[in-house]
Amino acid sequence: MTDAKSGTATHGAAPTVEGATEHIWCRRDVASLAASTAILGCLACAGAAVTRMLFPRVLFEPPTTFKAGYPNEYIVGEVSERWMKSQRVWIVRNDREIYALLGICTHLGCTPRWLGPEGKFKCPCHGSGYTIDGVNFEGPTPRPLERVKIALADDGQLLVDTAVRYRHELGQWEDPQSFLRYTGA
């Protein structure tokens, strides 16, 4: 603020000619500051909204398909646990075909174990058991394990998709994509 008579700048409260006190923050200044603050707040909110629109929250899921090597890498009569840890899938080969079983118990979703010497999948949670084909035969589970899509990729490797599932009790194991015919060496 400037002294009316001398024209010099003053700081804080300054005595007037009459000796009264004039405050540096008059009512008009306070109202102006409040309005400026409100406008800045609105601009900040609008900026945040625009930024959020430009960068939407997207959930990046891991891919559901993976190449599982060549069919002849799997041995007839064996359950391969090669992909169990990373993909939660067993790959099983018999003398006619190769199929992929999802490692999720159909009772309440625990992860069963393959018990090689006993030739069965066994769930540690409530004791459900499944044959090597994935068919339930003991414990509380009401249905077999699920198969997932399996096919041959262009380069001859197995291509597995865990997002596409086949349920035995619904007749879906007849679907040609739920297994791969393979009798090679």
Ligand code: FES
């Ligand atoms: S979750 Fe597997 S038996 Fe219950």
